[in-house]
Amino acid sequence: MADSNTTDFTNPSTFILQGIPGLEAAHVWISIPFCTMYAIAILGNFTILFVVKMEQSLRAPMYYFLCMLAVTDLVLSTSIMPKMLSIFWFNSREVDFSACLTQMYFIHCFSVMESGILVAMALDRYVAICHPLRHSTILTNPMVVKIGLAVVLRSGMLILPYPLLTSQWPYCKTNIIPDTHCMHIGVVKLACADTRLSSYYGLFVLFCVKGLDMFFVALSYTQILRAIFSLPTKDARLKTFGTCSSHFCSILAFFIPALFSSLTYRFGQNVALHFRVLISNVNLLVPPTLNPIIYGVRTKQIRDRLLGLFTHNGT
Template sequence: MTDSNRTDFTNPSTFILVGIPGLEGAHVWISIPFSAMFVLVILGNFTILFIVKRESRLHEPMYYFLCMLAVTDLVLCTSTVPKMLSIFWFSSREIDFSACLTQLYFVHSFSAIESGIYVAMGLDRYVAICQPLRHSTILTNRVVAMIGLAVVLRAGILALPYPFLVRLWSYCRTNIIPHTHCEHMAVAKLSCSDIRISSYYGLFALIFRIGLDIFFISMSYTQILRAIFSLPTKDARLKTFGTCSSHLCVVLAFYIPTLFASFTTRFGHNLPIHFHVLIANMYLLVPPMLNPIIYGVRTKQIRDRLLNLFLHEGSKDFSWRSGSQTQLCAGLARDKVLGPLP
């Protein structure tokens, strides 16, 4: 290669984000479902935060972890989707080198935080089912805060080498990133240096983060299932397992696309590049969109509070009916144990 055809991009001032390579003509149409999902992410997660803050009955470890998850999802999406939509709508493809490294760090660190929160929520379900009488003494507010801090520190430390490695490499090929956002390997592959360290560290971080987290969640549910199967009746087993269903749903919604995106990036060399980019975007958008929906639909306390918020004109009637049903159930239970009053 002659010097006239070679451009040195060592620490380039800007990168160019292509968007979805090969589908540039359909960017406007692709932006419709993406922007709809982004709106759902914003509305759903802010609704969860608002409900938990307003409802004192929800000031428990499970809902504290749910709030941490909502904040994480909001940061993860707002760090990537606005730039993505600006590419789709306005062809605003340039991103400053430092902004690219910041976005890269946010994507990897908050993905790790989300994974760690799922482990914490699994721990909460384990204590609630296997040690129900000690739940409030084991998972105190102090312990919940320490778990949250540990999750954030682990994620921040694991993601810290990514921007430093990217800044270390020389970019003598191009500064065009075939992606909608700055992702570690998508940027590292532009380098003309030997990037095996980046590749090895990315694989190590993936195994250390997701591998260990899946292992701990599996261990929690092994103990939970043992406790559930030891219950005397089928109804009790189903009811107890139902308290874990929301957590299981969000875990599957997160880890399935995450693992699929990670492995197709490293091993799916025969797949078209636009497929890789679409999968990477789904992994960033789908879990944050589904999490508040799953917990809103499957958690009675949140569902009832939502009904109370959106049906103001019937709130008094709702409260009256709830109170009447409570009194009726209490009376039936009393009669069953003590017999009917004279």
């Protein structure tokens, strides 16, 4: 009987997600830290949303953006974890072609959305520290809504060509994806056509969208640090830096692994395949896991509200 994975086909009905190549025997053990991270991400981000909703004093631009970040993290982590766990636990590797493209869209769309939200949060910190007297007049509620809509529309429109282009390529080599989820470059590499358009567009999104976001975040924090170091006392500098330290940690947790993972996937031919897949999964799961922890610990208003809830429940 012919091997269905190598039979010529131009419109595959399904793809086969291999999981973590070379580490199939350890899938159940690998699932434990990933499942733990997902549980923390779900619990932590829902807690952030609950606290901001219940606490009237948190109705400010910073916390509106934080809620957007929490929702984005929930969708991003949920886009990959259910299928990943079904591979690890039940060896359920098949994924419908259209479902694969849908997962690809959600992963990349919400990844770009998170990048945009971090830029918006950097803008909020810049205005709050460098122009504190104008903060309430610049970042009004209508302006926050406009920024949020711009972030959502930008990511939705920029990532739409990913599945549209990918669905047009013929696939006549194999339908096995050596990964736990449908990444754009991973699916495109299976096509037996000139896919330079998809590759170039993916590089455009990486460097001209996420790269520009990193530039604007770095520019904002350059101005923020200049303003902090110009403050007259050490206590004032430490207090002001503390107001943006949580956001700075989120930036590092998102941009550094994302950039490393994207470059490794495209140019790291000498990097072990299982390492690339692990880095890709860590890149998608670490920010949703760390963000609620970072903001819960580092943001005094959220920390105080949580402590108040636990104290109240304990009495």
